[in-house]
Amino acid sequence: MSIIRKIILGFLFLFFGFLVFMYFYVTIPNVRDGEKLGRIKFPKNENVFNFPQNIQPLPVLNTWLKPKSLEKYTDGDKFLADHNVIGFLVLHKDTIVYENYFNGFKKVILHRFFGHQSFSYAVVRLVNR
16 A cells, blocks of 8 residues: 555544544533533523413323332322422423422422423323323
């Protein structure tokens, strides 16, 4: 293999390696993204959006509990409290239809929303039922 081919292959290897590195560096979220990409200050909005409420009881237990759990629980709130759930919120068509907090927790207003894939997946599964 000639020296020119080795130089060209070395250059291509470095170039594409750099492209792959930059792809992962930019597209994978990181806790240091604010340092890398800069931060944007959003002005505080005094107009807080509140979802309309039409509070209803939880659906019948046999529609969302396994038969084994149905023997032990007759109340959905008791089931959620016993499984260390902090809060349970059900939205349907932009309306809160169920909201409850368990184990001494209360409703608080958070300034930031941290979404997780598992939470989004659970919401999509419930909505598509």
